[in-house]
Amino acid sequence: MEQVPRHLFVPAVYEQDGTGQWSEITGATPGYLEHVYADRALTTQVKEGEPTSSSSEPGLMLTMLDALGVQPGQRVLEIGTGTGYNAALLSHVLGDSNVTTVDVDPELTTDAARRLREAGYRPTVHTGDGAVGLSTRPLFDRIIATCQMQSIPPAWLRQATNGAVMVVPIGWGLARLTVEDGQGVGQFLPQSAYFMARRTPRVRPRFDELATEQATSTNLPAQEILTRLEFPLALALPGYRTCTWGGDAGGATAVGIWTPDGATATVSWDGSVRQIGPRKLWDTVEELSEQFDDAPRREDFGLTITPERQRSWWKNEETGWDLPAVHFTE
Ligand SMILES: C[S@@+](CC[C@H](N)C(=O)[O-])C[C@H]1O[C@@H](n2cnc3c(N)ncnc32)[C@H](O)[C@@H]1O
Known part of the structure; x- marks a missing residue:
């Protein structure tokens, strides 16, 4: 983070005031650099009045990268390119050829790829629904999602090496799973995480x-x-x-x-x-x-993912809930 300048990836950020109005902060706005180098999430895209992309809080990005535990030579898939900043951090450590990042929004991937190049990085930037992953070879040693998922797409299991680690926002927490023999098992980190949801058709309340x-x-x-x-x-x-x-x-x-x-x-x-x-x-x-008598601790919850079934659980696998078998199209 000391070596990859965040401001190159967030030339414009948006702030909402108490009335719901968005205003733009750019390099020309006084205090811009203090703003983008604070430990806060920055909204970087707003569509129809709703925030649709952001640069996550740097402290939380570090927690996730720490949990991911990348080692030199490993191949990483990131879902949610956004600004490209996290892809730049990964490329800095692993080298361009080991990093693939995907976002569903072509405007974002075009801008991110350009900014990554300007900052000196050339990871593979792909446009598409990250839920289908990328069936390239060799497989991925690490998978990190930076948008909230409801469950782990089965394609990710197939595209991960044996021993791969996945760090994925599920619900309001971060699940860290290890893949062994085609199954993913792991627990939630203690930190809370409020990520933007994976973009899917919006459901209206009745x-x-x-x-x-x-x-x-x-x-x-x-x-x-x-x-x-x-x-x-x-x-x-x-x-x-x-x-x-x-x-x-x-x-x-x-x-x-x-x-x-x-x-x-x-x-x-x-x-x-x-x-x-x-x-x-x-x-x-x-x-x-x-x-639950009290507020339950995130780290007492876990996930078990097999090609047939996905289950989250509390303390042991007996007490839990099935995650939806989400209709991922491949
Ligand atoms: C919190 S932002 C990502 C931040 C990014 N990692 C960075 O460093 O700037 C979440 C991103 O997930 C993307 N996203 C949402 N649904 C997606 C999907 N189905 N597939 C891939 N990306 C998706 C959004 O477009 C948004 O850019």
Whole structure:
């Protein structure tokens, strides 16, 4: 990091103010260098008002690279090129020919490849859905994803050497897996990690339909979704999203939660619950609440990935949840 200048990869970053407006910070903006050399994530692309790419927090990048443990001569696949900064760090250590990076957005890969060249690096930059990986030979010794996944794409297992290490944001944490005999097993790191989700078609919550549903009541505080149970919830309900509604006094009064299969629930601070769709999301929250007395530690969770089945677990493989067999097209 001392030798690869971050500012070359983030010529423009975007900041959102309290009203939701984005403003651009460039080299011409006073304080730009202090901004890009702070230990913070920088939004580098905004589409339709939503952030779609960023340069991750450098401290978190180091944690991930540390967990990846690359050794000279190893081949690495990075999913989520973004600015190209992480690919530059990898190329600096491993050499250009050992680094392949892929992003789904052609604008990003074009800019990243140019900036990498300008900084003196020429890794392979590929445009496409990183979930299908890259079936090149030789296989990859290390796979690092820098966008949030709901499960490990089966292609990655096939494209990894025996003994390969994968570091992948799953839910709100970082899973570190080792591949042995076609299976991946490992645990979560203690650090939290809130990565941008892998880009997939957006699912809308069904709040309109819910409004006419009969409410039930709960004694469990709605905010548990956002706090104590947030981490296990991301494993039990992969791809879930939430929103909150505020009252006139400014504080939140209700939480909404939905999953990619269309299930939607709302819970108000007064304890009324409405649920709709193929599964009852608040019931899952209540089950998790009974399972965990306290906020569970990330490092007590793990993942076991085989070509047939993917499972996340808590403390041992008996207690866990199946991850979705996501429809990756190859
Ligand atoms: C946090 S940014 C990556 C940061 C990057 N590693 C860097 O050093 O700047 C996440 C990136 O994942 C990319 N992404 C999202 N879905 C993807 C997919 N299906 N395949 C490959 N890349 C994807 C986004 O376009 C975005 O650039």
